[in-house]
Amino acid sequence: MKIQQFNTLLEVSHSVEIMRRYxxxxxxxxxxxxxxLIMGFYISDRVELTVVITTCLASALALGxxxxxxxxxxxxxxxxxxxAELEQAMVAxxxxxxxxxxVTWIPWMVAMVNGISPxxxxxxxxxxxxxxxxxxxLGLEPLLSAMLIALIIIFLLGVFLGRIGGSFWLxxxxxxxxxxxxxxxxxxxxx
Amino acid sequence: MASIKRLVLDVLKPHQPNTLDxxxxxxxxxxxxxxxxxxxxxxxxxxxxxxxxEGDSLDFELITSAINENGASLHSIDxxxxxxx
Numbered sequence: 001m002k003i004q005q006f007n008t009l010l011e012v013s014h015s016v017e018i019m020r021r022y023x024x025x026x027x028x029x030x031x032x033x034x035x036x037l038i039m040g041f042y043i044s045d046r047v048e049l050t051v052v053i054t055t056c057l058a059s060a061l062a063l064g065x066x067x068x069x070x071x072x073x074x075x076x077x078x079x080x081x082x083x084a085e086l087e088q089a090m091v092a093x094x095x096x097x098x099x100x101x102x103v104t105w106i107p108w109m110v111a112m113v114n115g116i117s118p119x120x121x122x123x124x125x126x127x128x129x130x131x132x133x134x135x136x137x138l139g140l141e142p143l144l145s146a147m148l149i150a151l152i153i154i155f156l157l158g159v160f161l162g163r164i165g166g167s168f169w170l171x172x173x174x175x176x177x178x179x180x181x182x183x184x185x186x187x188x189x190x191x
Numbered sequence: 192m193a194s195i196k197r198l199v200l201d202v203l204k205p206h207q208p209n210t211l212d213x214x215x216x217x218x219x220x221x222x223x224x225x226x227x228x229x230x231x232x233x234x235x236x237x238x239x240x241x242x243x244x245e246g247d248s249l250d251f252e253l254i255t256s257a258i259n260e261n262g263a264s265l266h267s268i269d270x271x272x273x274x275x276x
Binding site for chain 1: 203205207208212234235236237259260261262264
């Protein structure tokens with residue numbers, strides 16, 4: 001599919017905003033899940049790094065697969081319904097139109113964004129654990145490094161949202177960071 | 192063979208693509224195509240347009256194909272100007 005056709009499909013289906021929302025929402029989910037998991041391991045003594053990496057990787061994969069499948073099912077159903085409504089309003093079949101092609105392709109694109117976003121962020125977050133296991137010396141303890149990266153990603157996602165919404169970027173970033181800090185506090189209290 | 196110089200079409204289209212992009216798409220179909228669109232009516236999901244296309248030799252098949260591809264449908268051909276060679 002050519003880039004111009006791809007852009008047309010995005011435009012007729014209003015998908016850019018949806019993908020951006022999914023990217024941030026599910027990315028935030030992924031980052032916070034990893035942060036919670038790693039915090040859990042951090043406060044549980046003597047957990048081997050291999051176990052932490054395997055658990056985090058499995059969770060990241062599950063988040064990715066869940067993101068792809070749930071977004072595809074809901075987007076495909078929603079878009080089929082909207083196409084049927086539009087065909088009713090047009091009193092014509094739109095089979096050979098960009099609108100019909102969008103019903104086929106856009107759910108996949110949205111699903112990929114929804115699934116890949118938490119996976120990518122999770123892989124970034126667990127990268128210090130891999131490095132530590134490979135013998136690379138980190139300035140901080142591996143689990144603390146991973147949590148720091150998670151907090152930075154969560155802050156940046158907040159900044160991104162702030163810039164989209166036109167609010168002050170630092171405030172928006174700090175709000176996200178507050179959510180992450182509260183989560184860490186709750187996990188600490190429970191443990 | 193005579194060539195079509197001017198067409199006035201009555202078209203129903205969904206809100207997306209918007210009228211600007213719709214006009215650009217039709218204008219890009221041939222060199223020197225001039226497209227004027229008058230929005231006659233706007234409904235909840237659709238809008239009715241009067242499209243005037245002018246050019247040295249308009250390709251009607253290509254124009255209708257572009258209209259359909261953009262989810263619109265041609266209701267009627269309201270005016271035609273043709274010139275014999």
